[in-house]
Amino acid sequence: MLVEIVFWTFAVLIVLSALVAVLSKNVIYSVFALLFTFFGVAGIYVLLNADFIAITQILIYIGGILVLLIFGVMLTSNITSVDIRSGQIGVFHTFWAGLISLLVIAGISYIALSTNWATSSSHSEQKATIETIGNSLLTNYLLAFESSSVLLLIAIIGAALIARRK
Amino acid sequence: METFNFLDKIIGESILSAVLSALLPLIFLIVYALIAILGELKISAWIQERLGPMRTGPYGILQPIAEVVKLLQKEDIVPTNANRLLFNLAPFVMFTGAFAGFAVIPFSPAFAPAHINLGLYYIFAVGAFAVIGIVMGGWASNNKYSLLGAMRSASQMISYEIPGALVVLTAAVLANSLDLQEISLAQSGPFWNWFLFGGPGPWTKIWVIPFTLLLSLIFMITSLAETNRTPFDIPEGESELVGGYHTEYSGMKFAMFFFAEYANMFIVASVLTIVFLxxxxxxxxxxxxxxxxxxxxxxxxxxxxxxxxIWLRWTLPRVRVDQLMFLGWKVLLPFALVCFIVLSLYRILY
Incomplete structure (x- = not known):
């Protein structure tokens, strides 16, 4: 009962703020609406007993990506007084955007409905998810883990290279 | 499983106990903020050889209450060209982030409002809300001082999160957990078992004590920078930016920014307490x-x-932006890395 109330609160929050993010003409509203979307998704993760992913969601998406987006938007509008409102889009764009969105929705719905999800009882005993995650990262998923660290290294070197160039 | 919340034991796990668990830190926060404001007024006065507030109550101890009443009855001004929605939302986002941190702080062996396994990580993550709140307020004010203050604040908080994260990571390595209760439990016994002095172990642990002391110093410095306190208060440097991101705020909304700053001070202080003391x-x-x-x-x-x-705030001058970045990236980060590697080695060896 309580879980359902919490779930629907977060679900409504996600959908409404995502709609604001997509439909708002003012980019700054879109960016700040994303704050609530990310927060709601983190809440859903908590309900799924995925506490590590929930906190990572807050740390990476709200603390990292959103701040970066805000920086980008802020530096373009109030300082340079460039109009950053999104303009009108034509029929052609609307058609293709709609088609692709429908295909994505159909694909996700198909996967969600056809997969046999391994569900556990909702109140399983609390155990440290981080130990399990750490163990599997360094055993079964070592290649993925190491290649993502190489990716980050490339990003750092690239950033340093761009910053150095005078 | 052993419960870490005495309220759950007394009235059982219900909505009531959850609400009470959330209310207790709020009451604590209000009382603490009043004491801290008085402390700030009095300590600054003593450091500057003044008496400080003396008229309200004996030795002026009722001054913080007078300050709160004053803030409550001030006119609430929203600048004409400000973005009204975001301007009004920013103090709430800021305070939500500050108060969210209190959810996992273990005040006693029998009371942490929410007992989660990743407490240390969680406290670190919800600090992100403060950055968003500051940037939101600074941008919505439509004032170049506010915007500059917000930009400085965001870059400063992001830069200092990195050495802070390394310190937290080292603490996790030492305690073998991210659970704040377990980190506290790992240091039980007399004070030389605290992680400030290398944690529990035989006397041969002496050689790691310099590293843990250095690490706690690094965390103290980063925590000052993350709460925008002097000597790192360049986001609100009065002499150049009027008041930084909260220049345009008045009355209760200013009070919420102020309150959130004090709440953040307590959160970083309690993380330092749990991890090292x-x-x-x-x-x-x-x-x-x-x-x-x-x-x-x-x-x-x-x-x-x-x-x-508070003591540091009233004794040290403000650093420049370049000095701030130099300290964060070229001094604190390498030292934190060295400490992290040495202490990880120590954990493997013993």
């Missing part, structure tokens, strides 16, 4: 330890750190 552990081992003594030791250690923050 043994949390709710008594410094004398079994002597004076227990559920209520836990609350006493925890709050007095954390308040001592808050006192240190």
């Amino acid at each position: 043994g949390g709710w552990n008594s410094p004398f081992g079994e002597f004076m330890s227990g559920y209520f003594w836990g609350v006493f030791w925890f709050t007095s250690k954390a308040m001592f750190i808050v006192f240190l923050q």
Whole structure:
């Protein structure tokens, strides 16, 4: 009962703020609406007993990506007084955007409905998810883990290279 | 499983106990903020050889209440060209982030509002809301001083999160957990078992003590920078930016920014307390330890750190932006990395 109330609160929050993010003409509203979307998704993760992913969601998406987006938007509008409102889009764009969105929705719905999800009882005993995650990262998923660290290294070197160039 | 919330034991796990668990830290926060404001006024006065507030109540101890009443009855001004929605939302986002951190702080062996396994990581993550709140307020004010202050604040907080994260990571390595209660439990016993002095172990641990001391110093510095306190208060440097991101705020909304700053001070102080000063552990081992003594030791250690923050604020001048970035990236980060590697090695060896 309580879980359902919490779930629907977060679900409504996600959908409404995502709609604001997509439909708002003012980019700054879109960016700040994303704050609530990310927060709601983190809440859903908590309900799924995925506490590590929930906190990572807050740390990476709200603390990292959103701040970066805000920086980008802020530096373009109030300082340079460039109009950053999104303009009108034509029929052609609307058609293709709609088609692709429908295909994505159909694909996700198909996967969600056809997969046999391994569900556990909702109140399983609390155990440290981080130990399990750490163990599997360094055993079964070592290649993925190491290649993502190489990716980050490339990003750092690239950033340093761009910053150095005078 | 052992419960870490005495309210759950007394009235059972229900909505009531959840609401009460959330209310207790709020009440604590209000009382703490009043004490901290008085402390700030009085300590600054003593450092500058003044008396400080003396008229309201004996020795001016009612001054913070007078300040709150004054802020409450001030006119609420929204600048004409400000973005009204975001301007009004920003103080709430800021305060939500600050208060969210209180959810996992173990005040005593028997009370942490929410007992989660990743407490340390969680406290670190919700600090992100403060950055968003500051940037939101600074941008919505439509004032170049506010915007500059917000930009400075965001870049400063992001830069200092990195050495801070390394310190937290080292603490996790030492305690073998991210659970704040377990980190506190790992340091039980007399004060030389605190991670400030290398954690529990035989006397051969002496050689790691310099590294843990250095690490706690690094965390103290980064925590000052993350709460925008002097000597790192360039986001609100009065002499150049009027008041930084909260220049345009007045009345209750300003009070919320102010309140959030004090809440953040307490959160970083309590993280330092839990990670390096043994949390709710008594410094004398079994002597004076227990559920209520836990609350006493925890709050007095954390308040001592808050006192240190206030003391530093009134004794040190403000650093420049380039000095700030130099300190963060070229001094704190390498030293934190070295400490992290050495202490990880120590954990593997012993």
